[in-house]
Amino acid sequence: MISALLDNRRFRSWGGQILLLGGFAALLAWLVTNTVSNLNARGIRVGFDFLWRQANFPISESVLPYNPSDTFFWAYVTGVGNTITISLLAIILSTALGLAVGLARRSKHPLISGVAGVFVTTMRNMPLIVHLLFWYAIATTSLPAPRMAYHPLPGVFLSLRGFYIPSLDLDGAALAYVALLLAALVLLVMFHRKIIALVRPDTDHPILILVAVFAAVALVLALIIRPSGAISVPAIKGFNFAGGLRLSPEFAALMLGLVIYTSAFIGEIIRGGIDAVAAGQWEAGRAIGLSECHTLTRIIIPQALRIIIPPMTSQYLSTVKNTTLALAVGYPELGLVVGTVINQTGQAIESIALLLAIFLTISIAVSLLMNWYNARVALVDAR
Secondary structure, three states: OHHHHHHOHHHHHHHHHHHHHHHHHHHHHHHHHHHHHHHHHOOOOOOOHHHHOEOOOOOOOOOOOOOOOOEHHHHHHHHHHHHHHHHHHHHHHHHHHHHHHHHHHOOOOHHHHHHHHHHHHHHHOOOHHHHHHHHHHHHHHOOOOHHHOEOOOOOOEEEOOEEEEOEEEEOHHHHHHHHHHHHHHHHHHHOHHHHHHHHOOOOOOHHHHHHHHHHHHHHHHHHHHOOOEEEEOOEEEOOEEEOOEEEOHHHHHHHHHHHHHHHHHHHHHHHHHHHHOOHHHHHHHHHOOOOHHHHHHHHHHHHHHHHHHHHHHHHHHHHHHHHHHHHHOOOOOHHHHHHHHHHHHOOHHHHHHHHHHHHHHHHHHHHHHHHHHHHHHOOOOOO
16 A cells, blocks of 8 residues: 555645655744744743834935834834835836837837947946936035035925925824825726726726716815815925925935946846737738837737836835845845834844734735736637
């Protein structure tokens, strides 16, 4: 009977995997037990109860409201909010700039393609940390003091203290309205085909239909929620500006460095995906009377997405992980918050474990979203 089991391919496959998994679990349990016992022997506290103690340290800027009297747990949440915000902005902006770079690389104009080629070669072969330090040095040394700030537009100021623009101060109802609008926009993107088929399937302008549906939803929500807010314009008061929205030099340097660096890689991914589409597709578009722009947007890019999305997923994941370099310019993303918490509490193992778990969760979420989109645009084999 034993020899029959050993000859069974499925038993050998599953048995080997179970043994490997069991060995890994045993090794992990031994490491945890040994670490805990050694820390207890040295009088070092182990556990996550420190999360509910008062943090007593400031966070210079954050998307979420934060006060030094808040707990370490909320400090972690604030760091996660900053990291997610940076990641989303960097991904969106670098994708837009990367598309422009990729199309410029394919231009038949030698100057445009040459400049794009120099941009890609230079940016991809320069470490990201150098990008960040370069832009941070410019932001903190080359700009004027607040009283002599650059004033290119009404209500817009650029100085050593940061970039100030008018902002909209929203009440609770307005914040709920914005959140619902974002949710409606996500649902509109996910189910746009069904919505167009339901509203007007024979339309030649589906974008206009989607815009009209979104505008109708926004109007209905506005009538129900009745949001309100006030415009805050920055103005010089004393030695600094008051009011408006401030983008710090650290944030500006981080975004410029991340977007420019990442867009060079994304541009090459997009260029490669477009070039991988057969030249006959371009000729087919011209043959039926489509312009170059319509051929690109309606024929080439939908086919190129099947090639672009897999490497783009890896680039997006790298962008999320690259946000940890924000500590080089002093922006308080999750890595900097974790370092401060370790200095305050000495709970290094727990803090690093939380850092790993949070980044793993964000990366898996990005991967699942991109895999879902990849499945939507993938070819379906006829059965």
